[in-house]
Amino acid sequence: MNHLTPNLDTRALHGHALTPDRTHHTRRQSHARPRMNMNMNMMKKLLQLWLLAVILVMPGWARATCTGGTAGGGGALNLGTFNQNASIGALTSQPSQAIAVTFNPPLNCTPGTTLRILGGGDASGPYNGPPAPNNQINAYPTSVPGLWLQVVLTADTGGQNAGSSVSVSGSVSQLWITNAAILKNGSFSVGTFSGNFYMYIYDEANNPILAPFIRPINGTVASATCTVTTPSIAVSLGAIPLSQFTGVGATSQPSQSFNIQLQCSGQVPAQMILYTLTDQTDPTNVGPWLNLTPGSTAQDLGIQVQTSGGYLVGYGPDSSVVNNTNQQFGSWVQAGGGMVTIPLTARYIQTGSSVRAGSANGQATFTMSYQ
Structure with missing residues (x-):
């Protein structure tokens, strides 16, 4: 802000009568005001030019998008056969399928446009509800209750650099939708199913590029189960000399082998068996060793379980969730x-500095999951 200084007649300092010089005072003020107005006008012009620059630059950035084009191509998507007993959130379809989406006429995209693939359970718009089962990304519900489809968008048949978005520029006549897997989030009856999967393509500013296009889906649900044929396994670790425990982290030798055996049946494609061991002494235990039972008389010891590949098995909640x-x-x-045989080994591990001899027993449960 400009400040005006009063024009004081210095003759008053020499004993002359102090008579205000109104003409001189007015003249000084009249010189100051134009300078102030000029400065303000310059500021206004600079401000207008700056705003004009923003208005001229921003639309080109915000309107990176595509126009024209109608989506089509492709037939029904067969999701194959999956297990009725698959766990909630399980990826139940192993092979991916690349589906061509053609645009006739082609899309016309400005340079640097990013397109995103979204899905939904109906034609009302992209799904915007709770997350997918097990928080799987790029997964959306189909019209089949409890059945979700995980999809990605790519620019080529091989699915290179596939993800939820793809960069395009110029004329685009074809994109590819790849279904990575399907996710189960409900109970299914054995038999065939069919429905629709609605897909939407949006630009990075969240503007719809096309009307939703529908992909028919179908598949088969089969029953497959596995029964544990070794419901109770006693593993004897033998009598271990105290001399083997030389400090925290020392383990007993040799490890003792045991197997969990399963009998599986059902006509489904190859599937994984997952399992969780739960510490019965402390069900909240998520560490790498099993706690000794309260009746054990030994001290500062735990029990480690390893896979056939030598990896430590940690403990977790009694749950089959993926x-x-x-x-x-x-x-x-x-x-x-x-x-099916799952081979494992067990051994003691020193967990404290004061190992005491005595009985050292542990108890764990086995929970199975299909995927």
């Missing part, structure tokens, strides 16, 4: 079922 804490891969079950 991605349960410390859930482990057990084995593949081939189509048609059969006997």
Whole structure:
């Protein structure tokens, strides 16, 4: 802000009569005001130019999008056969399928446009509800209750650099939708199913590029189960000399082997068996060793379980949900079922500095999950 200084007649300092010089005072003010107005006008012009620059630049950035084009192509998407007993959130379809989406006439996209694929359970718009089962990304519900489809968008048949978005420029006549898997989020009856999957293509500013296009889906649900044929397994670790426990982290030798056996049946494609071990002494235990039971007389020891590959098995909640804490891969079950063996080993581990001799027992449960 400009400040005006009063024009004081310095003759008053020499004993002359102090008579205000109104003409001089007015003249000084009249010189100051134009300067102030000029400065303000310059500021206004600069402000107008700056705003004009923003108005001229921003629309080109905000309107990176595509126009024209009508989506089509492709037939029904067969999701194959999956297990009725698959866990909630399980990825139940193994092979991916690349589906061509053609645009006739082609889309006309400005350089640097990013397109996104969205899905939904109906024609009202992209799904905007609770997250997918097990928080799987790029997954959307179909019109089949409880059945979700996980999809990605790519610019080529091989699915290279596939994801939820793809960059395009110029004329675009074809994109590819790849279904990575399907997710179960409900109970299904054995038999065939059919429905629709609605897909939408949006630009990065969340503007719809096309009307939703529908992909018919179908598949088969089969029953496949596995029964544990070794419901109770006693593993004897033997009498271990105290001399083996030389400090925290020391383990007993040799480890003792044992197997969990399953009998599986049902006509489904190859599927994974996952399992979780739960500490019965402390069900909240998510650590790498099993706590000793309250009746044990030994001290500062735990029990470690390892896979046949030598990996430590951690403990987790008694749950079959996919991605349960410390859930482990057990084995593949081939189509048609059969006997499945999960080989494991057990050993003691020193957990404290004051190991005491005595009985050292542990108890764990085995929870199975299909995927």
